Amino acid sequence: MSSPQRSSRRSERSRRAILDAARELVVELGYAKVSIEAIATRAGVGKQTIYRWWPSKGAVVFEAVRALSENTDGELALPDTGDLEADLKLVLRATAAEFADPAFDALIRGLTTEVAHDPELAAAYAEHTARLEEAKRQRLRSGQRAGQLSPDADLDVALELLYAPLFHRWLLRTGPLTADYADTLVEAVLRAFPPPASVTAS
């Protein structure tokens, strides 16, 4: 007798196997050459299992990318240890490492091309991006409440100053994407939006 719980665990295992297979295959073959059939074979499931959860190859690959930025509960949140500088460095170092990783590069370039042709996928991607941006703003707000960032800081500008230089180096290959570079950006942005002196002194 298979309990609902065991069946749900099996589903979760299949889901992860499919997403891992999709990621691996895009990296090995390039997005264009990956088929739903190849993903199913690699994941050890039937094609129907994939089509039950996702309408297209683009949707599976998008989910594989999205899963990279979600925690185990499927929530989007940046680490919050109470130390804004340390948390931002952790996140920005991870972003720099992702951008520098050929596997991630292949995933994102494949997905970007697909998004250009698939309005439904484009909408899902835009929604995901908006959720990610909001998670980042939440972490900055928490830093403002803790007196580690100016309460007047324009959070969108602060996020652009953190992320746009990384994106620029990645897209145009104008410089190395290192942990040092991530740290330099975080430190510069925190200096640009300092908390009120009275708060830092306390």
Add this chain to the structure above:
Amino acid sequence: MSSPQRSSRRSERSRRAILDAARELVVELGYAKVSIEAIATRAGVGKQTIYRWWPSKGAVVFEAVRALSENTDGELALPDTGDLEADLKLVLRATAAEFADPAFDALIRGLTTEVAHDPELAAAYAEHTARLEEAKRQRLRSGQRAGQLSPDADLDVALELLYAPLFHRWLLRTGPLTADYADTLVEAVLRAFPPPASVTAS
């Protein structure tokens, strides 16, 4: 009798007419539909005049773009009134306005596509970009000497923080490219790399 001086003035007039015609036509028709013949007709010169100075359509359009960032002596230099913040705001506002201008947008997108297919043009473009970057670093160095920017500032990082957010907004259309936004970026970057306190107080 035509003096050498008058002939050189006439050459300069033809050169400007050709560059203006190239710019206008790319904006009106899109890069792909512009021909050397159409540029010659619009500029009121013979095709041979164009081919005497430039080997290809891409080279003419590149020159038209380059001319936008050179002063009347053909030199690349940022304004230097002695006030780094004011000068950077002037330059970054102009950059934001350029990016926001559909005419510039058409030129740059056309040129970018051409650069991808034409190694000679790509080399010229890379050289121009390097000269432009050096002119920007020069202005920041002059600001360091004037005690308006930290002598320890990494000038490449400072430039990325100034320009990458503008580029990002332009490329991905994620926000308005306004004078206010340019000012916000300049102010943030100057706060991120403040001069030593003793110098500001003097």
